Amino acid sequence: MKSQSFGNQIIKLSSVDSTNNYTAKLVNQSKISFGTVIMADFQTKGKGQRSLFWNSDKGLNLLFSIYIDTSFLKPDNIFYLSKSVALGLRQCVGNIIGKEVLIKWPNDIQVNKKKIAGVLIENQWKSNNVSSSIIGIGLNVNQSNFPLENKASSLFNITSKKYNIDSIVRLLCSSLHTSINELRLGKLNEIDKDYHDFLFNLNKWALYEYEKIEFKGKIIKVDDNGLLNLELKNGDIKKYKLKQIKLVL
Numbered sequence: 001m002k003s004q005s006f007g008n009q010i011i012k013l014s015s016v017d018s019t020n021n022y023t024a025k026l027v028n029q030s031k032i033s034f035g036t037v038i039m040a041d042f043q044t045k046g047k048g049q050r051s052l053f054w055n056s057d058k059g060l061n062l063l064f065s066i067y068i069d070t071s072f073l074k075p076d077n078i079f080y081l082s083k084s085v086a087l088g089l090r091q092c093v094g095n096i097i098g099k100e101v102l103i104k105w106p107n108d109i110q111v112n113k114k115k116i117a118g119v120l121i122e123n124q125w126k127s128n129n130v131s132s133s134i135i136g137i138g139l140n141v142n143q144s145n146f147p148l149e150n151k152a153s154s155l156f157n158i159t160s161k162k163y164n165i166d167s168i169v170r171l172l173c174s175s176l177h178t179s180i181n182e183l184r185l186g187k188l189n190e191i192d193k194d195y196h197d198f199l200f201n202l203n204k205w206a207l208y209e210y211e212k213i214e215f216k217g218k219i220i221k222v223d224d225n226g227l228l229n230l231e232l233k234n235g236d237i238k239k240y241k242l243k244q245i246k247l248v249l
């Protein structure tokens with residue numbers, strides 16, 4: 001199977017609703033080839049997970065989508081794409097800052113318990129199989145002030161250095177290429193192990209909230225369906241989807 005190059009073509013926009021939406025439009029019009037990156041200085045309707053917005057000050061951060069061929073992926077293994085992307089992004093950020101970088105389920109990237117990057121993957125399907133994927137990444141680079149200061153950070157806030165966003169794109173394309181190639185090669189066990197090695201709060205008791213009720217839980221794993229498996233104090237194991245559960249502390 002031919003491995004596709006990432007970032008072979010880069011489209012830079014000054015302002016767009018969402019780089020993921022823009023990429024999807026090009027896909028629908030068959031005007032994009034695999035490996036193409038769409039970047040923007042600003043998004044008017046940046047999309048986040050849990051149906052939330054992704055806010056980012058103009059020109060300061062990386063707002064990035066890449067269109068890739070994922071037709072090799074079996075539908076049962078779809079969450080492995082999320083794991084691979086999180087690992088590639090984590091590796092890239094780790095190489096830049098030289099500090100511990102963790103993955104918060106499902107694929108947030110965090111440093112010192114603050115989020116510095118988020119991922120939104122949107123898949124295209126043909127009958128019952130994935131044909132391609134749009135991987136959207138927001139990475140906080142040079143922004144220094146955040147509305148949720150105790151929850152968000154940036155490369156600048158961590159290292160006190162300013163970064164060239166184009167250079168980061170090149171590093172990110174290379175890291176994602178490596179991590180997604182592991183997936184293409186079917187190294188599911190390795191991907192799963194690496195993901196859990198860097199998973200925030202694995203095997204640690206913490207406070208969670210489900211249907212407005214707080215309780216203590218311990219992450220024992222993220223399963224192949226991407227569900228968070230929590231052990232409860234009474235020994236039960238419960239599985240949660242993203243929209244159902246929130247970490248409190």
Ligand code: BTN
Nearest residue numbers: 018046047048049118119136138
């Ligand atoms: C999250 O909520 O953690 C995911 C955030 C993903 C944001 C990125 S920014 C570039 C791309 N375009 C979007 O509209 N969203 C993703």
